[in-house]
Amino acid sequence: MSKFKQLYKPLLDDAKWQLPDHLGIEGTEIGHWLLEQDSLSRRFQRHCEVFTVSLIEQVKIARTALTDDERALIGDADCLMRKVILRGDDEPWVFARTLIPISTLTGQESDLEQLGEMPLGFRVFTDRSARRDALEVADVGTTESPLWARRSRLWINEKPLLVAELFLAQAPIYTKESQC
Numbered sequence: 001m002s003k004f005k006q007l008y009k010p011l012l013d014d015a016k017w018q019l020p021d022h023l024g025i026e027g028t029e030i031g032h033w034l035l036e037q038d039s040l041s042r043r044f045q046r047h048c049e050v051f052t053v054s055l056i057e058q059v060k061i062a063r064t065a066l067t068d069d070e071r072a073l074i075g076d077a078d079c080l081m082r083k084v085i086l087r088g089d090d091e092p093w094v095f096a097r098t099l100i101p102i103s104t105l106t107g108q109e110s111d112l113e114q115l116g117e118m119p120l121g122f123r124v125f126t127d128r129s130a131r132r133d134a135l136e137v138a139d140v141g142t143t144e145s146p147l148w149a150r151r152s153r154l155w156i157n158e159k160p161l162l163v164a165e166l167f168l169a170q171a172p173i174y175t176k177e178s179q180c
């Protein structure tokens, strides 16, 4: 099993998701990143020379593997699960886990199954129908060193997918000069 999966999957699995208002991050540096409504990939691209995505795992999972809150967000559906590492100039910045209901992988969206190492956001946010909602955040780190995660639902042509992102220690969201 990939070290990223071993290290970071449990942190996302155990995240206690909260509404951003409950954490007072609005208007903070961290908040500017965690509340990003447009493509995170596009924003990361502006912070490095080379932005890449490594596919760690892509597998179909049964609806029974979903948690109750995932089911409430994207329906009681078998899903394609995609796990990736986003990197800026070869530094790991985000571990992301996306659940795409099989019913979303239809019509124009059938290509989402063949993304490979193309950033999901590049594909989704080129569609005029794309929107993000149900954004929640969690601090999965320690008091000494916070480690932030967010989860949000994306819609493309009114079909949902659920994206959870863990911002790793080297991510630009933790450095002061990272606003743009």
Ligand SMILES: C=C(O[C@@H]1C=C(C(=O)O)C=C[C@H]1O)C(=O)O
Binding pocket: 038, 039, 040, 041, 042, 053, 082, 083, 084, 086, 094, 096, 097, 098, 118, 119, 120, 121, 122, 124, 154, 163, 165
């Ligand atoms: C949804 C986006 O796509 C990003 C890229 C992902 C991927 O390639 O699997 C997953 C989550 C995001 O960090 C985005 O750019 O906002």
